[in-house]
Amino acid sequence: MxxxxxxxxxxxxxxxxxxxxxxxxxxxxxxxxxxxxxxxxxxxxxxxxxxxxxxxxxxxxxxxxxxxxxxxxxxxxxxxxxxxxxxVQRAPRWLVATGLLAAAIAAGVATRIAQDALRTVSRGTAGPAHGVDAIGGPGPGIGELLLGPWLVPFLCAGVLLTVALIGAVATVKRFRRSPGARHG
Amino acid sequence: MVELGPDGLTGYLVAAAVLFVAGVFAAVARRNAIGVLIGIELMLNAAALQFTAYGRIHAATGDVQGQTAGVFVVVVAAAEAVVALALLFAVYRSAHDIDLEKTRELHS
Amino acid sequence: MSVEVLSVVVLLIPLAAAALTARIRHSDLAHAIGAVAMAACTVLAVVVAIDVVGRGVAVQGPHLRWLELGAFELGGFELGAGTFVDPLGAVMAVIVTALATLVLVFDAWYLRGDPLAARFPWQLCGFAFAMLAVVLADNLLMAFVGWELVGLGSYLLIGFWFHKPAASDDAEYQRNKGAGARGVIEASLSPSFAQQKAFVMNRVGDAGFLLGIGIVLVAALANGQRDPLSWSSLATLAAGGTSEALLTLAALGVFCGAIAKSAQFPLHPWLPDAMQGPTTASSIIHAATMVAAGVFLVARCEALFTTTALDVVGWIGGITCLLAAAIACVQWDLKAVLAYSTISQLGLMFVGLGAGPEAGGRAAGIAHLFTHAGFKCLLFLCAGAVIHACAGHQDLARLGGLRKRMPITAIASLLAVLAISGAPLTSGAFSKDGVLAAALAHATASGGLAYGPLVLAVIGSLLTAIYMFRWWLRLFAGDARVPDCSAHAHDPARSASVVLLVMAPFTLGLPWTFGGWLETALSGTRVPGAALAEAHHTATWIATALFVTGTLVAFVLFAPRSGLGALLARRLRAVHAACSELFWIDRIQDRVVARGLGRGLARIIARLDLGDGARITSLDGLIDGLGRGLTRIGGAGSLVHAGRLGVYVAVAAIAVTAVLFAVLAP
Missing domain, CATH: 1.20.120.1200 (NADH-ubiquinone/plastoquinone oxidoreductase chain 6, subunit NuoJ)
Structure with missing residues (x-):
């Protein structure tokens, strides 16, 4: 390209x-x-x-x-x-200030990482191989990776999704409470 | 020119850095819970973009490990969105609003 | 069943009865169950006693090891609980159970209609169990446990009517009280106060008792005993296992406990105050259980008592005997007379014990304990009958002429009065002779100061005859002084009168001297020496002379329509005042110990505890300060944890960045 x-x-x-x-x-x-x-x-x-x-x-x-x-x-x-x-409600000024501070620090970190990365690349190890379709390329495709070396994280991700769904339902559903208790 | 084009890292890194910084700012400074949620999504996207960019430019030819990590980020983001939505719903039910400045009390 | 097992059964039946009756709200039913259980227990106790006394042996029952410390080879030892029955304990157990039975039967009538009556049986049964635990204990530790339980039992019974106000606020008491009762501090005369007083005074004695046990324990361990607190271990120690001084110290510790339990000078004031309980409770406390425990324990630990310790015992006993007898002469409350007479008679027992085993002191003192239990219990039951009959009146100045209205009570109490005064052929004469003989033999053998307790006891005995006849004459002789008080008086109901009639024969000498069983049981096969026989001969004459003199004096002074008593009181105004004021012992203790020392200490502790509230120089302030400090720290923390999500995210982001920088910056 x-x-x-x-x-x-x-x-x-x-x-x-x-x-x-x-x-x-x-x-x-x-x-x-x-x-x-x-x-x-x-x-x-x-x-x-x-x-x-x-x-x-x-x-x-x-x-x-x-x-x-x-x-x-x-x-x-x-x-x-x-x-x-x-x-109606604007964010308080001090909150914005805190956000700016955090953002500035994050920007510093991001810049630092980018510089690091650029320096490493410009030292010239590899560039993208042209004309090779990544999905059908010589290396393993995503599917092979997911069911091969990344299998355990893949399964974990599945479990995470399931737990998230169940958790969401449990959080949202109104459970029957004792009659005297106040409904939140 | 290569560095600044689609084959160089610079463009992706700049985009990812801005995504991340904007995400941090939104997460901290928004007083609405949805704003915070937006911030988190932005940060996650920054991470996914970085993964993919480094994987493409930096690694060996045809290596799709970066993309795979990106897929995981998307999965995590989806899970997070679902749970966050449920939490927002619970907060809304108890406080009738999701303004974080208003829902500071730890009441039932 | 063997005697060993039977002794355990005897010990546990009262406990079971207490547990059973505690749940029963119905008074008559509770009394009936308690009485039946205690009667069964009495029968078994008699079986045990016949066997043990008949064979003249001591039986070691089952022993439960409670605590084993270390290996025996390395100087370890064990403590436990078990039963031990010798003739002394066997007879005592019979007396405890029999009196408890009779008192329960009497009490069913006495407390009928009282809303709290159903509480009496289980408290009494528990009391009897505690006393049996002391009597049948096979070591000092178990005896101490029983000893404390006895204290608890008396605490419960004294405070039986716990809701009654202090005497100074009690209109009924003020209306009925004796005119001459001036020495009593009425502001602090209520059941709840009296029970506390008894408990605290016993604590003082128990401190000494514990110290004594500790000394015995240490000495026995140093001597290599495996079961350091058992009776055999005590005997081994006394036979040369340890130094004389240590032994004396241990004995005095034990005696200190006995002083409090048996109401000896100077820890006696709790006993007269204990009359705040029901009269039936007094009858058991004064006879078989509470006060008997002290005398019994001194006899049980006789081995520990060296000559020095025995001298202390004798002197304390003598002083108490005279002091209490003198006070009893001027009391106007009919129960107060009996209370001080108990103290005096207990002093007499200690005079006997103090005479030492060579002079037969132990046998004499214990014999007097047994006979005294019989007639003093009867006296208190009669007193209860009188109080019940006269609608709560207890004033000797107002009551009178009751012999016509209450013939059974009059005869029973006359027999008891004769016994306590030492009339010939009564049980009191038998045992009092013994005590005086032992004291005389001891004094003759030792000479000098050893005559002190004897003299005190003799004067005390003379006064005993005087005040007891004064008591009887004022109650039963002559005509009613204030007719309102005794207008409707009559003998107690049949069940209660039977109790009085059953107990009456035991005021005579015959049941106790029949075949010389008691003497044989107490002194074993030891043949009394010629000196002792001689002393006994003399003592019999002295005692008879004392009885005759005392009775005559009493009749002269206190016969109906005799003004001599009042005249004598005016002439001997100083002595009379001292006696009326209880020799100021109560007031001094109240002033110095309760108010001075107690309040001073309380103030210091309050200062240490409460401080002035603000500074942390006191415990309270320290805790408060701690709380305030923590609150402040929490307040500072809560500023950060304000529930602002943005702040949390910012902090988290900044922290992560910091970590990243630390990692990335090489």
Missing amino acids: IAAGVFELGLFWTCCLVVIAGALGAATVRNLFHAVLLLGLSLTGVAGLYLYLDAAYLACVQIVVYVGGVLVLILFATLFSADVMGS
Whole structure:
């Protein structure tokens, strides 16, 4: 893809910008509904970046599970909020300050990690092998990995999902209580 | 130019870093529980993106381990979203709101 | 069943009876069950006694090992509980169980109609069990356990009417009280106070007792005894196992406990106050159980008592005998006279015990304990009958002429009075002779100061005859002084009168001297020496002379329509006042110990405990300060844990970053 045209480069950077703008917007926009939509935009951008990384499968998963599943869940969750528009209650100033501090520190760490990574790569070990479809490539595919060396984590992930589902039901369901007890 | 294109790390790293920083900020500074949830999703995505990017650029040809880790991140995110939603529902039921500044009391 | 097993059964029947009757609310039923159980127990005790006394042996019953410390080869030892029956214990057990039975029968009538009456049987049965545990114990430890249980039993019975107010606030008491009862501190004369007083005073004695046990334990262990507290171990120690001084110390410790239990000077004031309980309870406390325990234990531990210790015993006994007899002469409460007479007679027993085994002191003292149990119990039951008949009146100045209205009571109590005064052919004469003979023999043998207890006992005995006849004459002779008090008086109901009639023969000498069984049982086959026989001869004359003199004096002074008693009281105003004021012992103890020492100590402890509340110089302040400090720390912590999720996330994020930096920065 070195020979990729300006169009492709532009598209790539558009993806990056969408991700960045979506994330910043989702984090800062006062209207909660807008924030969720912006989050969806950002997640879609990430899916695009996955495509550039030859991770078509992950991109699909990102779209289907994240944008299609998780995001919808969160959208439902906004119904709980009394103040979706964010017009009544603003975050207190000290909370924003704390957030900025934490964000600054996180930015420091991220920069540091990125620098480290870039230095290692520029020392020139490997670049992407072109023209090889990752999914059908010479190495093992994701499915083989998941059922091979990653089997135990894979099973754990399954258990995690099951437990999460049961836990969610247990949390939400109203259990019959003794008659005198107050219903929470 | 390579570094800045789709074959270089820089673009992905910048995007992931912004995702992460924005996530941290949202998780800390949002007073609405959904805002916090959004922040967490952003951070998780940053992590998944980093995994995949490093796996693609850094590792040997055809290695999809990074992607696999990304898949796991998505799984974890899904589980987290479900549990978070249930928790929000429980909080809502007891406090009739999910404003974290209002639901500070540990009442039943 | 063998005697060994039977002794255990005798010990446990009262406990079972107590457990059984404790749940029964119906008074008559509870009394009946208790009486039947105790009667069965009496029969078994008699069987045991006939066997043991007849053979003249001591029987070691089953022994339960309780505590084994260390290996025997390495100087370890064991403590346990078991029964031990010798003639002394066997006869005592019979007396305890028999009196408990009779008192229960009498009490069923006496307490009829009292809302608390159903509580009496189980307390009495438990009391009897405790006393039997002392009597049948095979070692000092078990005896001590029983000893403490006896204290508990008396505590319960003295405070039987626990809700009664202090005498100074009790209108009924004020209306009925004796005119001359001035020495009593009425503000602190209520059942609940009296039971505490008895308990605390016994604690003082028990401290000494425990010390004595400790000394015996240490000495016996040093001597290599396996079962250091058993009676045989005590005998071994006394036979040369340890030094004389240590032995004396141990004996005085045991005697200290006996002083408190048997109400000897200076720890006697609890016994007169114990009259706050029902009269039936007094009758058992004064006869068979509580006060008898002290005398019994001193006799049981006789081996420990060196000459020095015996001298102390004799002197304390003599002083108490005279002191209490003098006080009894001027009391106006009919129960108070009997209470002080008990103290005096117990003193007499200790005079006997103090004379030492060579002079036959142990046998004499114990014989007096037995006979005294009989007639004193009878006296108290008669007193109960009188109080019951006269609607709670106890004042000797108001009651009178009861012999016509209560003939059975009058005769029974006259027999008991004769016995306690030492009239010839009564049981009292038999045992009092013995005590005086032992004291005389001891004094003759030792000379000098050893005459002290004898003289005190002789004067005390003279006074005994005087105050007991004063008591009887004022109650039963002459005419009713204040007719209202005794207008409806009559003998107790048939069941209770039978009890009096059953007990009456035992005031005579014959049941005790028949075939010389008691003497043989107590002194074994030891043939009394010529000196002792001589002393006994003299003592008989002395005792008879004392009885005759005392009775005559009493008749002269206190016969109906005789003003001589009052005249004498005016002439001997100082002595009379001292006696009336109980020799100020009660007041001094109240002032110095209870108020001075006790309150001073309490104030210091209160200061240490409560402080002024603010500073942490006191326990209370320290705890409060601790609490305040923790609250402050928690308050500081709660600022961080304000429930703000954002803050938590921020802290978590910052912490993770810090860790990451630490890891990544090489």
